[in-house]
Amino acid sequence: FSSQGRLFSLSDYESFIQRFFSSYVKDMHFCKNDEFTRDYLKHFYDLGMASPQIDSRLNIAQVEFMSAVNFNNIYCFLVPAINTIINGKIPSYLNTSLKKQIIEKATPQMGASHNLVIIDPIYRAFTFGSYGLEDDEVNEKQFKNKLVLVRNRFTKYSYSFIKNYCVDSLKAYFQTLKLGSVINTSDLAQIINSVPGVKSYFIEDVNGNKDNKINLFIWNPLYSNEDNRIISQPYKCKMFEFPYFYGLNELADIIEVVDEFS
Numbered sequence: 001f002s003s004q005g006r007l008f009s010l011s012d013y014e015s016f017i018q019r020f021f022s023s024y025v026k027d028m029h030f031c032k033n034d035e036f037t038r039d040y041l042k043h044f045y046d047l048g049m050a051s052p053q054i055d056s057r058l059n060i061a062q063v064e065f066m067s068a069v070n071f072n073n074i075y076c077f078l079v080p081a082i083n084t085i086i087n088g089k090i091p092s093y094l095n096t097s098l099k100k101q102i103i104e105k106a107t108p109q110m111g112a113s114h115n116l117v118i119i120d121p122i123y124r125a126f127t128f129g130s131y132g133l134e135d136d137e138v139n140e141k142q143f144k145n146k147l148v149l150v151r152n153r154f155t156k157y158s159y160s161f162i163k164n165y166c167v168d169s170l171k172a173y174f175q176t177l178k179l180g181s182v183i184n185t186s187d188l189a190q191i192i193n194s195v196p197g198v199k200s201y202f203i204e205d206v207n208g209n210k211d212n213k214i215n216l217f218i219w220n221p222l223y224s225n226e227d228n229r230i231i232s233q234p235y236k237c238k239m240f241e242f243p244y245f246y247g248l249n250e251l252a253d254i255i256e257v258v259d260e261f262s
Helices: 010-020 033-046 056-064 096-109 135-144 159-174 185-193 248-254
Strands: 025-031 073-080 115-119 122-128 146-151 198-204 216-219 228-231 241-245 255-259
Touching: 010 025, 010 073, 010 096, 025 033, 033 073, 096 115, 146 159, 159 185, 159 241, 159 248, 159 255, 185 198, 241 248, 248 255
Parallel strands: 073 115, 122 241, 146 255
Antiparallel strands: 025 073, 122 216, 146 198, 216 228
């Protein structure tokens, strides 16, 4: 079937997107009904929703692409290639007209026993986090934490070099993340420790609390009050979750370089 250009398996659909829409899509995940029900719909029930259809993004998919029943579907999560995260903060989704174009092009090649449903991924924003803030301060103050780099007093590297090197290294790491990626705090710690001229580092919050470990505040931008947490261990995103660093373009604003004995 694949040699005839027919769409039956999940890998057939991946090849189809890569062949015809690679300039519009940077990442994708296809699944069948069991994974969609077991993992994706359960995610919304875990948030306390009586019905997942309450979610605006899923509601759009339900109206535009789903049949009256949630079986015999192939579910497609697509991350747009252009302006994925607008200004580094607001998630962008594949526009509806392009989704319809994908389905229209795929329909003549699809098996008669299923439908293709395109659903927006769940975005996972994250930034440096602090366990020192009270629960009622989380959403208000966690965005103001900063990474402080302690400059070795014997180093030849300037403050600006150290900061820029750290920013570039972290950005390179963040930009490799994909659907289902692991956000690994130990990887971040290794990157920071590898910056030339850095003796140590710590995370400092607005209340002056300091922690010499990498903690991350991670949340769903659409449900920031119901779906947020602080992590110090690796966090494995589900295959329909796309992680990104919140405010990546302003990363330099939350990194500070100080002298060793400051």
